[in-house]
Each structure stands twice: as C-alpha cells, then as structure tokens.
Amino acid sequence: MSPAEHPTLRSLLARNDLGLALVSPDDALPEGALDRALRWVHSSDLADPTPFLSEDLALLTTGTQFDDVDGIEGYDAYVGRLAARGVLGLGFGTEVHRTGIPEELAEACAARGMPLFVVPYRTPFIAVARAHAEAIAAQAYARRSWALDAQRALALAALRPRGLDATIAELARRFGTWAGMFDATGAPQISHPADAVARPTLESLAEHVTEVLTRGLEAGQSLTIDDASFMLFTVGRGGHLRGVIALAIDALDPEARSVVTSVIAMAGLALEQSEQLTRSRRRLHTQLLASLQTDDPALARRVLGAIPPAPVVVAIAADAPAGPLADWWERRRADDGVASFVAESADGLVMCVSSGDEALIDEAALRFGIRIGASAPESYAAFSRAHAQALAALRRQTGQGVLRYADAVGTSILGALATDEARLVAESRLAPLRDHDAATGGALELSLRTWLEHDARAEPAAAALGVHRHTLRSRIAQAGAVLGVDLSSFPARAEVWTLLQTARD
Known part of the structure; x- marks a missing residue:
C-alpha cells in the first residue's frame, strides 16, 4: 500500500551498524514473529518490568535480574510474563554484567517462541533505541510523502x-x-x-x-x-x-x-454535480414528454438525437423512488445500448421503450418492488393514447408488478368502462330488483339476464331457465316495472345489459 512499511524487529536486526545477532534460527520461530510492527525499544533489568511496558516493543536487558534465578522455571516465568504483555523480542547485552547468554534463558525463549537476540558490548542500548526511532521517523515521512503524492494523483484523475x-x-x-x-x-x-x-x-x-x-x-x-x-x-x-x-x-x-x-x-x-445535471436533464425530459403527448416526436428526436424505435410501449410507475429508478433506467440505457426515454410527470415516472425491449419494464418493477401500468405497443402518432392506456392500467393495478393495458381491460368496451364509479352506479340501479328478489325469493334478475343473453327471445330463454315462455314474459314485465324501464326498446335493454355486466354479483 505504501513505499515504506512500519519498522519491524527483522528490519532492526538487519542494521549492520548495530551488530545485532538473532540467537534462535528464523525458521524455529513462529511464522511472522520477526515481521510484526515494532512500536518501540525499551531497556530494563527489573525481574518484572511488564507494568512499565507497552505492547509490541522490544526489550533490552543486561541480565542482572537473573542473579538470584535458579533453574529453568525462573527463566520461563520471566519470558512468560513478557510474552503475555505483548513483547515482540528480547535483546541481551553481553559482556556488561555477564559473559554470553544464559542457556536457560535461550531455552525459555525458544519454548515460548520469543525472538532472542544478542546486543554486542560495543553497541549501547541507546544506539538501538535511537536507530529504531530514526526508522519510525523515516517511515512516517515516507507515509506522509506517499499520502501527498497519492492525493495529487487522485486530484489529476478527477x-x-x-x-x-x-x-x-x-x-x-x-x-x-x-x-x-x-x-x-x-x-x-x-x-x-x-x-x-x-x-x-x-x-x-x-x-x-x-x-x-x-x-x-x-x-x-x-x-x-x-x-x-x-x-x-x-x-x-x-x-x-x-x-x-x-x-x-x-x-x-x-x-x-x-x-x-x-x-x-x-x-x-x-x-x-452529476445530480445537478440529472435534475436539469429530467426537467428537459418532462418538457419533451409534454411534446410527445401532442403525438409529434420531431422535437424529442431533435433534442435527444435518438428515441426508441416505434412501436413503443409507454409505462408509468407510481409510488416509486423516482430518482433511483430514473438513475437505474438511464444506466441500463447506457450500459446495454437500449434506446429508451424516462421523464417525471404528475402521474408518476413515465418510461418509454421499444416494444421489443419492454422486458426492461418488468425488470424495473421486480427490482424496486413497485406497481407499473404499461400500454399496448403504439406509434408516436398515438403516443397520447399509449400514455392514457398506461395510466388506465396503473389505476387498475393493485399490487406489485406490471399490469398491461390489454390485461387490465381486455378487448371489451364494457371492461374498459367498468370503473369503481361505474360499478357503484350499476349496483344502485339494480338495487330495487335485487331487493325484490331477496324479499320474495324470486328470480327476476336471473330471468332478465338469461333473456338478454338470448337476444330478448322468450322461447330459448324460457327453455334455458326451465319455465314456460308465458312465465318468463311475466317476469320480464315485472322486472321492467321494478326498474322503471321499458324493456321493449333496444336502448333500454342495452342499458340494463350494461348494468348487469358492470355490477358485482
């Protein structure tokens, strides 16, 4: 990550001017024992210096604390205290208080995985500490230089x-x-x-x-x-x-x-800055949407350069996170080369895509968990109609996903007219007939529906109901009287048929 890593015990031992020598072979130590970041170098001849030590340092000693130690147990306890405190290495200054390193100390360090190294008589402890301090300073300078150089490079990249x-x-x-x-x-x-x-x-x-x-x-x-x-x-x-x-x-x-x-x-x-440009683009697209709704794509084609090839599908998303959805749609357009158009409107986020790419609409609904109404494929000369179809489908969509106009209203004009308001009117108009059947146990509504289904012909309708034709004619006359309509005229029969088709059963 940087041109200079933190000083370690290995880098300290590598200083030729200090003459430090590792007692235990490198391969006999735990992996990475010499390569942990060394924070400091401290010296002490206390039998237990750990209360005065911090973690990740090397300790130097001349061994006077071992004068009263007898047996390997005392040495092992000493090294154990250092290891538990987080000391990374032990340096022994020879020829100061005693010649050589006690064998028991070397055995205890080997058993604990503690790096043990010799500090020769010619090298003062202060020289070791100063060398490490200089390495830390050099590393800090290198890190600051790296950071400044990196920031300059990043500024140029931007x-x-x-x-x-x-x-x-x-x-x-x-x-x-x-x-x-x-x-x-x-x-x-x-x-x-x-x-x-x-x-x-x-x-x-x-x-x-x-x-x-x-x-x-x-x-x-x-x-x-x-x-x-x-x-x-x-x-x-x-x-x-x-x-x-x-x-x-x-x-x-x-x-x-x-x-x-x-x-x-x-x-x-x-x-x-990108958001500001995005907001400006969205405002422009909103204005272009208004232009497209005049069924003339000339302005949008001049401004955008490329618009989705006709026939196109128009989709409207409601209750959607307009910003993230529009961003996602624009990325898909850019990454996949899909010619598309997206704009915000009072009705929701409006999306326009070629009919061959309309699967993108389903993907948007699935990704964002939203409801979308989609039109049938239309030409730009009928863009306003496609927009109205998408809005009609959206209003009928009650759950997540895409509802297409053809699925919302089918191919029947009655299906297109079957709004909540229309159903309310139909049920209100039929209420007298239904109340009469409920009070008398009659079947006027069923008889009327069956009669109309058989083109107002008594013979086949009566046969379907299993009654005599005179009985059926009597029921039809009674139904007309209850509803207050003259069923001998076609407009009246058409209206009653529409009521029966629109009202809930």
Whole structure:
C-alpha cells in the first residue's frame, strides 16, 4: 500500500551498524514473529518490568535480574510474563554484567517462541533505541510523502473524462487492492480491477452496502466476506447519502485514511454535480414528454438525437423512488445500448421503450418492488393514447408488478368502462330488483339476464331457465316495472345489459 512499511524487529536486526545477532534460527520461530510492527525499544533489568511496558516493543536487558534465578522455571516465568504483555523480542547485552547468554534463558525463549537476540558490548542500548526511532521517523515521512503524492494523483484523475471512475481506479492502484463504488440504491457502479472480486462476494458486499445506506450510517465500516476483508465509506451526509466507496482492506493508518477522506470529498462533489445535471436533464425530459403527448416526436428526436424505435410501449410507475429508478433506467440505457426515454410527470415516472425491449419494464418493477401500468405497443402518432392506456392500467393495478393495458381491460368496451364509479352506479340501479328478489325469493334478475343473453327471445330463454315462455314474459314485465324501464326498446335493454355486466354479483 505504501513505499515504506512500519519498522519491524527483522528490519532492526538487519542494521549492520548495530551488530545485532538473532540467537534462535528464523525458521524455529513462529511464522511472522520477526515481521510484526515494532512500536518501540525499551531497556530494563527489573525481574518484572511488564507494568512499565507497552505492547509490541522490544526489550533490552543486561541480565542482572537473573542473579538470584535458579533453574529453568525462573527463566520461563520471566519470558512468560513478557510474552503475555505483548513483547515482540528480547535483546541481551553481553559482556556488561555477564559473559554470553544464559542457556536457560535461550531455552525459555525458544519454548515460548520469543525472538532472542544478542546486543554486542560495543553497541549501547541507546544506539538501538535511537536507530529504531530514526526508522519510525523515516517511515512516517515516507507515509506522509506517499499520502501527498497519492492525493495529487487522485486530484489529476478527477479532472479526466469520467473523473469519478478514474479516481476510484487511481485509488485502487495507490492502495494496491480492489476499490469499488456503489450508488445510493446499493448497486455496484465502479469496480477496479474489474474482476478482482468474485461475483458472489460482490453481491454479498452489495447487500451490506444496502443495509448501511438504509440505516443511514456515515462512519466507515469493516466486514469480512468469504475470508476477504473490506472497509465501507459512505459518501454524503445524514438523510442524503449518495453512495458507498468500498476497499478490499482490513485497516487504514492515519495517512491512508486521509487519502480515502479526500476521495470521499471528491466523490461527493462529483455526485453533486452529476445530480445537478440529472435534475436539469429530467426537467428537459418532462418538457419533451409534454411534446410527445401532442403525438409529434420531431422535437424529442431533435433534442435527444435518438428515441426508441416505434412501436413503443409507454409505462408509468407510481409510488416509486423516482430518482433511483430514473438513475437505474438511464444506466441500463447506457450500459446495454437500449434506446429508451424516462421523464417525471404528475402521474408518476413515465418510461418509454421499444416494444421489443419492454422486458426492461418488468425488470424495473421486480427490482424496486413497485406497481407499473404499461400500454399496448403504439406509434408516436398515438403516443397520447399509449400514455392514457398506461395510466388506465396503473389505476387498475393493485399490487406489485406490471399490469398491461390489454390485461387490465381486455378487448371489451364494457371492461374498459367498468370503473369503481361505474360499478357503484350499476349496483344502485339494480338495487330495487335485487331487493325484490331477496324479499320474495324470486328470480327476476336471473330471468332478465338469461333473456338478454338470448337476444330478448322468450322461447330459448324460457327453455334455458326451465319455465314456460308465458312465465318468463311475466317476469320480464315485472322486472321492467321494478326498474322503471321499458324493456321493449333496444336502448333500454342495452342499458340494463350494461348494468348487469358492470355490477358485482
């Protein structure tokens, strides 16, 4: 991730000017024992210096505390206390208080996996501590220089075409790992390197991102998916989170975090500018929609350059997240090369697509869990009719998914007229007839329906009912009297038939 890693015990032992020598072979130590970040070097001859020590340091001693130690147990207890405190290595200064290193101490260090090294008489302990302090300072300077260089490179990347994409790619290169960007809906938008994260892992990561966005979290989060570590950083604030930047990394030092913070700021600015352009485009599309509803596509064709080839399907989504849905629709248009049009209106989000691509409408309904009304395929000369069909289908759609106009009203004009208001009128007009049947146990409504179904002919209708034709004629006359209509005229019979077809049974 950076040009200089944190100093370790291995790098300290490699200093030729200090003359330090590892007593135990490297391959006899636990894996990584010499490669953990070494915070400091301290010296002490106390029998128990642990109350005065911090974790991840190397301890230097001349061994005076071992004068009264008898047997391996005392040495093992000493090394055990150091290991429990998090000491990474023990340096023994020879020829100061005693010659050589006690064999019991070497055995205890080997048993505990504690690196033990010799500090020769010619090397003062202060020289070892100073050498390590200089290494820490050099590493800190290198990290700051890396951070400044990375920020300059990221700023230049932001000025390129598709600046946000270039910035995320530069971030991935500077950190030497995968970096990605998710939009406000949790959908992955940018991934560098493109195939560095397996699809199942990316899908699981998108689920975590969606949860972060849904809960409105702003702080960075760490998580592990399939043994891969990631950190998530939200872009935006409070109730207006614009997306999430993800890094395949388990931790960041202050310099690395400052680089990520600058990327978050640049991403937020880029997305804000993009949103302003998006809002302007949506206003333009709303005006073009009004033009299309005059059944003349000339203006839309001149402005957009390419509009969906006819015949087109018009769809209207209600109660939908207009911004995320419109963004998703525009991305599908750009990524898949689908000629389409989307605009906001008072009725909802209006989408227009060629009839051959109308599966995109079903995909939108499924992805966002919304209800959509869709028209039959129409030419641009009948765009206003298609829009009215989509709106009619939407009003009849009661659940999630797409309801197409043909499925909503069928091919019957009566089906198209069967609105809630029409049903209410029909039921009110038929109420006297139904009340009469309920009070007398009669069958006037059934007789009237059967008679009309047989084209007002008494013989076949009576046969269907199993009554005499004179009985049927008497029932029809009584039904007309109850309803207050003259059933000898065609308009009256047509109206009653419409009432019977529209009212609920």
